[in-house]
Amino acid sequence: MKTFQRSATLLTILSAGALACCVSSGSWASNAPVQKPANTSKAPSISYLRCGTLLDEKSDRAQKNVEVVIEGEKIKEIRPVSAAAPAGVTVIALPQETCLPGLIDTHTHVLLQGDVTEDDYDRQILKQSDSYRAILATQAVRKGLEYGFTTLRDLETEGAGYSDVDIRNAINAGIIPGPRMKVATRAMDVTGAYPIQGYRWDWPDWPHGVQLVDGADEARKAVREQISHGADWIKVYVDRSYVAKPDGTLDDVPTFTPEELHAIVDETHRERRRIAAHAAALHGVHNAVEAGVDSIEHGMYIAPEDMKTMVQKGIFYVPTLFVGEYVAEGRAAEGAPVWKQMISIHGDTFKRAVQAGVKIAFGTDVGGFEWTINPAKEFPLMVKYGMTPAQALRSATANAAELLNMQDQVGTIEPGKYADIVAVSGDPLADVNVLQNVNFVMKGGVVYKTSH
Numbered sequence: 186m187k188t189f190q191r192s193a194t195l196l197t198i199l200s201a202g203a204l205a206c207c208v209s210s211g212s213w214a215s216n217a218p219v220q221k222p223a224n225t226s227k228a229p230s231i232s233y234l235r236c237g238t239l240l241d242e243k244s245d246r247a248q249k250n251v252e253v254v255i256e257g258e259k260i261k262e263i264r265p266v267s268a269a270a271p272a273g274v275t276v277i278a279l280p281q282e283t284c285l286p287g288l289i290d291t292h293t294h295v296l297l298q299g300d301v302t303e304d305d306y307d308r309q310i311l312k313q314s315d316s317y318r319a320i321l322a323t324q325a326v327r328k329g330l331e332y333g334f335t336t337l338r339d340l341e342t343e344g345a346g347y348s349d350v351d352i353r354n355a356i357n358a359g360i361i362p363g364p365r366m367k368v369a370t371r372a373m374d375v376t377g378a379y380p381i382q383g384y385r386w387d388w389p390d391w392p393h394g395v396q397l398v399d400g401a402d403e404a405r406k407a408v409r410e411q412i413s414h415g416a417d418w419i420k421v422y423v424d425r426s427y428v429a430k431p432d433g434t435l436d437d438v439p440t441f442t443p444e445e446l447h448a449i450v451d452e453t454h455r456e457r458r459r460i461a462a463h464a465a466a467l468h469g470v471h472n473a474v475e476a477g478v479d480s481i482e483h484g485m486y487i488a489p490e491d492m493k494t495m496v497q498k499g500i501f502y503v504p505t506l507f508v509g510e511y512v513a514e515g516r517a518a519e520g521a522p523v524w525k526q527m528i529s530i531h532g533d534t535f536k537r538a539v540q541a542g543v544k545i546a547f548g549t550d551v552g553g554f555e556w557t558i559n560p561a562k563e564f565p566l567m568v569k570y571g572m573t574p575a576q577a578l579r580s581a582t583a584n585a586a587e588l589l590n591m592q593d594q595v596g597t598i599e600p601g602k603y604a605d606i607v608a609v610s611g612d613p614l615a616d617v618n619v620l621q622n623v624n625f626v627m628k629g630g631v632v633y634k635t636s637h
């Protein structure tokens with residue numbers, strides 16, 4: 186979320202706004218030099234990843250002593266541990282560990298380095314060039330990967346143009362280590378709704394955290410522009426200015442009109458892309474759901490009827506619970522107490538969504554909090570508010586892959602998919618906190634982190 190800005194009435198505006206092993210060739214483990222893993226021979230490299238425990242394709246059952254055969258960047262076979270390995274095969278032994286699919290965070294901002302307060306945000310937008318922010322983003326993606334997130338959906342650059350496209354391309358080219366990325370580029374909001382704001386009116390060209398668009402035609406053009414510059418996803422901010430009501434609902438000011446929103450969704454889908462809506466409260470969520478977006482981001486309050494529509498249409502909910510709690514104190518201190526009120530509203534909404542059977546994908550808004558904080562802190566909150574550990578884990582693996590339309594590539598450990606596999610000590614189905622201590626990370630058959 187880019188999130189807030191102060192209003193004259195001091196109401197908060199979320200205008201707009203986290204083993205035992207041996208490894209040989211191809212390792213990018215921690216201090217290894219950054220270079221594209223080379224495979225000079227014609228034949229793809231083969232490795233056996235031996236896991237003491239492996240969580241299966243639904244992430245809710247454990248198998249013991251499993252050998253994952255990896256050929257090149259893909260998983261070839263899953264079988265019981267074999268007695269020996271042929272010459273030339275790399276064996277990675279994790280007998281004490283639990284292996285699970287690489288984690289997926291479907292709501293990140295690699296070009297933002299924490300914005301609890303308005304000043305945090307404005308300082309980055311006004312004082313840091315896009316180039317400098319891209320340099321910081323190279324550190325963010327590396328951290329994300331080392332936390333165990335092998336795929337990210339990055340939901341807009343917060344004023345850094347199309348730098349996310351460059352970061353994604355540099356990762357894909359093997360120039361810098363990082364997760365697989367789907368990027369949303371600039372995002373959109375309407376005039377007057379998104380930071381930065383509140384600076385002198387007689388300077389017309391203050392930068393903004395989004396592309397400002399007004400009217401259906403301008404909105405269609407913006408979708409076309411963003412896709413032409415490399416956007417995998419489109420993102421819109423559909424509400425702002427939140428007010429907690431005595432009845433437990435959260436009121437808001439919708440940004441785009443239904444006509445504008447329908448045009449954006451139509452244009453996005455026509456171009457075979459998907460669209461995420463920052464939609465935190467009553468009217469914004471309703472408008473976005475009716476327009477047929479693919480995911481509702483934050484959803485601090487979702488009306489019961491809109492939840493039904495989400496289930497019917499298969500619209501995902503990406504709740505981002507941790508960031509709301511993390512920023513609440515700081516934003517309340519700068520005059521926006523609604524942030525503290527929203528914590529309980531958000532938790533209640535999440536519970537209702539789990540009970541209603543809404544599809545939920547893991548997303549944290551990291552970047553809204555510092556990348557030095559592990560986004561896996563989201564897992565215990567999901568369990569606190571009603572998910573089983575298996576459900577929470579699945580939201581960050583198979584379910585997240587479905588939202589990203591990458592279910593044939595990532596999200597489970599199955600033959601034919603990318604060898605994106607992480608490992609932890611302990612059992613995440615007994616205690617999701619262990620997911621904050623991923624100690625082995627493989628992406629596409631290459632080891633990027635190992636503790637041994």
Ligand SMILES: [Zn+2]
Nearest residue numbers: 186187340550
């Ligand atoms: Zn965000």
